[in-house]
Amino acid sequence: MRQISLIGGGQAGLLLGFALLEKGYDVSLYTDRSAEQVSNSRLPSTPFLFDGSLQFERELGLNFWEAAAPWGEGMHVDFRNPDGSIAFTVQGHLGELRGQTIDQRLKFSRWLEEFPRRGGKLQVRPVTVANLEEIAADSDLTLVAAGKGVISGFFERDDERSEHRMPPRHVSAIALTGPKLLGARPWRRIPFRPLRFNFVAGVGEFFSLPFHTQATGEARSFLFEAIPGGPMDRFLEAESGADMLRIAREVIAAFAPDDLHHLDGAQLTDANAWLKGSFVPTVRKPVGHLPSGRLLMALGDTAVLNDPIAGQGANNATRMARHLAREIVARGGAPFDAAWMQSTFEEFWNSSAQYATAFSNALLKPPGAPVAEVLAAATVHPPVADAFVRGFDNPRNFWPWIADLEEARRFIEQKRRSA
Ligand SMILES: Cc1cc2nc3c(=O)[nH]c(=O)nc-3n(C[C@H](O)[C@H](O)[C@H](O)COP(=O)(O)OP(=O)(O)OC[C@H]3O[C@@H](n4cnc5c(N)ncnc54)[C@H](O)[C@@H]3O)c2cc1C
Structure with a gap:
């Protein structure tokens, strides 16, 4: 059976690894931290x-x-003025497209334990560019899914597809537990358990998710997505x-004061439940050439790294793992050459990742005029x-109306008529 190597034990690498194991491939996964290290x-x-x-x-039996x-x-979603007052609100149901957020420390540590149980070869060590030569020499196909790890820089930036040269936001996050945050209806005025978004004009955005x-x-x-240098850009000083x-309390008090009481009695779920940083969203060329001439293929964030504002990174990594699993199987015994890598990525880019x-950008x-018009209609037409909110499951659904005012008007009419 063909030997596939994956670098990176995150959403993309692990999912593709499990999918290929299920199809009978010989899969080695190299990752820089053990299950225990990830968990802690x-x-x-x-x-x-x-x-x-x-x-x-679910299909892979990984929905533990x-x-x-x-x-x-x-x-x-509350769209707010810079002083925190609400300009307008959009509220929509996901229906059967509802989703979940599992702490990746829990998820990946469990999946790393599961991987060898299903026959995968797990190697816990940081991979360097020099190691890539040895790994690729022993593999029919080597994919790098190292996320924001430095090794992803091995793949050249695609300038035409990469809009940013600087981080568009300074990103920080915490996980909280608290008496006014949990349960089926934590916000009394919202008739479901919400993804709670605040967009504050000229300041940034913050999102609270189950x-x-x-x-x-x-x-x-x-x-918290702070516009660099703006009034919310305060988290980088945190230690x-x-x-x-x-x-977080100060920022919510300043920009969403009506939400502040939800943090009464709130505390971090654990001492490690926080992060801060920034990065440049980057689309990379999918094929990497080692000095020996051997090839590598980029996967997940290594290939397409977006700002988290639209919640697309792990969803995109999952879609890409699924696409790759299908294409690898369809390739049969033919070589995984540069032309195959390029066309496999192009197909994914054209059908999914570009959207x-x-x-995200x-x-x-x-918002441009089409989005402003759809949002205005969304405030009064459920x-x-x-x-609109269901489009997040597959952003392709935002086209063509997102970029065309006439199409946006047609979209509004069509949805209103279907009510
Ligand atoms: C604050 C925040 C909020 C987010 N919110 C959302 C959201 O709501 N929805 C969404 O879809 N996405 C979201 N994302 C993005 C999402 O987390 C990533 O897009 C997703 O995890 C990418 O998966 P990946 O497998 O490509 O990379 P990762 O999950 O980052 O996995 C990369 C793995 O490679 C390993 N690694 C790195 N370097 C090496 C090396 N040299 N050798 C061996 N192993 C290595 C790492 O340890 C890691 O295990 C968010 C991101 C952030 C930062």
Whole structure:
């Protein structure tokens, strides 16, 4: 059977690894931390997965937390003025596209334990560019899914597809438990367990999502996306979880004061439940050439790294793992050459990743006329609001209307008529 090597034990690498094991491939996965180290690490991310992504995990029998974790059933978005007052609100239901956020420390540590049980070869060590030569020499195909790890820089930036040269946001997150954050209806005025979004003009955005973590079970994550140099850009000074929580309270008091009481009695789920940082969203060329001439292929964030504002990274990594699994099997015994790698990626880019990327980049800017018109309609027409929030499961659904005012008007009419 063909030998496939994967670098990186995250969403993309592990999912593709499991999918290929199921098809009988000989799969080696190299990752820089053991299950125990991952479990005891700092919060890496707070990724909400929509139904399309959860479905792939279900198919692979990896949905170990689905019955226990809280569901995000819809979105409640307040668009706010710079002083925190609400300009308008959009609230929509996800319906069957509802999703969950599982703490990646819990998920990946469990999946890393599961991988050898299903016949995968797990190697815990940081891979360097020099190691890549040995690994590729022993493999029919080597994929790098190292996320924001430095080794991802081995793949050349695609300037045409990469819009940013600087981090568009400074990103920070915490996971909290607290008496006013949990349960089916934590916000009394919202008739479901929400993904709670605040977009503050000229300041940034913050998002609170239902979260499931090892330490406390149900919790809520808070992701803050601060415009660099703006009034919310205060988290980088934090040196502990306690600092993060204090700054989070101050930011919410300043920009969403009506939400502040939800943090009464709140605390971090564990001492490591926080992160801060920034990065440049980057699309990379999918094929890497080693000095020997051997080839590598980029996967997940290594290939397409977006700002988390639209919640697309782990969803995109999942879609890409699924696409690769299908294409690898379809390749049969033919070589995984550069032309195959390029065309396999192009197909994924054209059918999926370009939309996740363009949508993420669009949310980083003030809305254009088509989006403004759809959002205005969504404030008064629930079917328009539902269609808008359901688009997050597959951002391709935002096209063509997101970029064309006439199409946006047609979209509004169509949704209103279907009510
Ligand atoms: C704060 C925040 C919030 C987010 N929210 C969302 C969201 O709501 N929805 C969503 O879909 N996405 C979200 N994302 C993005 C999401 O977390 C990532 O897109 C996703 O985890 C990417 O998966 P990946 O497998 O490509 O990389 P990762 O999950 O980052 O995995 C990479 C793995 O490679 C390992 N590694 C790195 N270097 C090496 C090396 N040299 N050798 C061996 N192993 C190595 C790492 O340890 C890691 O295990 C968010 C991100 C952040 C930061």
